[in-house]
Amino acid sequence: MGQIQHHLTDPLLIGYAAGSLPEAFSLVVATHISLCDDCRARLGEFETVGGCLLDDCAPRPLAPGAFQATLHRIATHADDTPPAPAPAPPDTPFPAPLRAYAGPDVAAVRWRAMGGGLRQARLNTAPGASLRLLHIPAGTRLPDHGHRGLEMTLVLQGAFSDEDGRFARGDIEIANEAVHHTPVAEQGEDCICLAATDAPLKFNGLVQRIAQPFLGI
Amino acid sequence: MPNPDRTPDWAEYMRRIRQDRDQAAFGAVFDHFAPRIKGFLIRSGASESMAEDCVQDVMATLWHKAHQFDPSRAAVSTWIFTIARNKRIDALRKQRRPEPEDIAWGPEEEPDQGDVLALAQETAQLGDALAKLPEKQRVLIERAYYAELSHSEIAAETGLPLGTIKSRIRLALERLRHAMK
Numbered sequence: 001m002g003q004i005q006h007h008l009t010d011p012l013l014i015g016y017a018a019g020s021l022p023e024a025f026s027l028v029v030a031t032h033i034s035l036c037d038d039c040r041a042r043l044g045e046f047e048t049v050g051g052c053l054l055d056d057c058a059p060r061p062l063a064p065g066a067f068q069a070t071l072h073r074i075a076t077h078a079d080d081t082p083p084a085p086a087p088a089p090p091d092t093p094f095p096a097p098l099r100a101y102a103g104p105d106v107a108a109v110r111w112r113a114m115g116g117g118l119r120q121a122r123l124n125t126a127p128g129a130s131l132r133l134l135h136i137p138a139g140t141r142l143p144d145h146g147h148r149g150l151e152m153t154l155v156l157q158g159a160f161s162d163e164d165g166r167f168a169r170g171d172i173e174i175a176n177e178a179v180h181h182t183p184v185a186e187q188g189e190d191c192i193c194l195a196a197t198d199a200p201l202k203f204n205g206l207v208q209r210i211a212q213p214f215l216g217i
Numbered sequence: 218m219p220n221p222d223r224t225p226d227w228a229e230y231m232r233r234i235r236q237d238r239d240q241a242a243f244g245a246v247f248d249h250f251a252p253r254i255k256g257f258l259i260r261s262g263a264s265e266s267m268a269e270d271c272v273q274d275v276m277a278t279l280w281h282k283a284h285q286f287d288p289s290r291a292a293v294s295t296w297i298f299t300i301a302r303n304k305r306i307d308a309l310r311k312q313r314r315p316e317p318e319d320i321a322w323g324p325e326e327e328p329d330q331g332d333v334l335a336l337a338q339e340t341a342q343l344g345d346a347l348a349k350l351p352e353k354q355r356v357l358i359e360r361a362y363y364a365e366l367s368h369s370e371i372a373a374e375t376g377l378p379l380g381t382i383k384s385r386i387r388l389a390l391e392r393l394r395h396a397m398k
């Protein structure tokens with residue numbers, strides 16, 4: 001904690017607090033917050049705004065008997081809390097929300113090779129944005145690429161650097177149409193990232209553009 | 218200025234619900250919040266019958282999960298908002314809601330009463346400040362929370378009158394982290 005340099009933006013935190021983000025973005029937000037108390041506190045701020053708006057909302061009369069029906073529901077429906085998630089395996093780089101999508105550990109991920117030593121695994125979410133894990137060997141340079149929509153990349157292990165700085169565990173890079181970057185994974189440890197985007201990536205080089213449909217990225 | 222005598226001490230009602238399973242306290246929370254939750258859900262696009270069903274669900278969850286409510290980290294209205302929001306995602310959008318890894322109180326930990334009071338006061342002040350925003354800005358914020366705006370439509374400069382709440386929550390988190398060591 002405390003060493004994270006790159007954080008969530010206000011619009012993303014508001015969208016998450018309001019519950020309007022696509023599921024893939026929500027998972028990246030929840031995973032970052034699991035690692036970052038600063039954004040956890042900022043989310044608390046934005047949820048407090050939600051509470052104030054709720055408290056200030058024009059009341060709508062309930063159907064007659066709603067209170068009795070609620071008591072009945074309490075008596076007949078046991079607590080629907082899902083069972084506590086399995087305890088984290090030691091040294092997993094996956095915080096709890098991500099384990100619900102990707103499995104307990106890196107070894108459980110079904111990676112697919114993408115060429116150049118790069119591997120990725122798509123994770124299933126509701127439509128609106130797509131989600132994947134990226135495994136980038138230490139020292140690898142990714143192809144120069146731009147973006148059509150919004151892309152969030154959260155580092156889980158290792159680190160990469162690009163024009164916007166250095167990104168290590170817990171750091172999140174948020175890129176849009178305006179950003180072209182050429183990330184390079186640091187030497188030492190392979191870099192594992194969680195990435196969500198609401199549009200397919202577009203690579204700038206002709207070879208990558210041709211390869212893109214085959215890589216499925 | 219918020220008047221503490223005017224606003225019921227909802228955290229105290231929640232304590233009675235949690236510790237004493239007090240139905241009268243639950244009734245008071247229900248009378249205040251349930252019609253507002255319904256108004257909120259209908260403004261967010263729920264039908265009359267879906268809103269009724271969700272309200273009962275939210276209030277039943279409040280009863281069952283009262284032990285998870287931590288008054289030093291969130292006001293009661295904030296906590297109820299998060300439950301209602303999650304039910305709305307479930308009912309209207311049929312999506313999962315990934316939640317951050319929880320930081321739970323240790324078994325012995327009791328929230329500090331000074332913190333609880335301060336957070337309630339700061340929340341009330343924020344509510345007052347929101348009410349005083351220019352109409353145009355307030356409408357935009359409401360639209361964001363009623364899920365009428367996408368993340369790309371929410372402006373980076375929201376102009377939200379946020380001040381002390383974050384540092385208050387931050388303090389509570391630091392204390393939790395410390396207690397877990």
Ligand SMILES: [Zn+2]
Nearest residue numbers: 007008036039
């Ligand atoms: Zn952060």
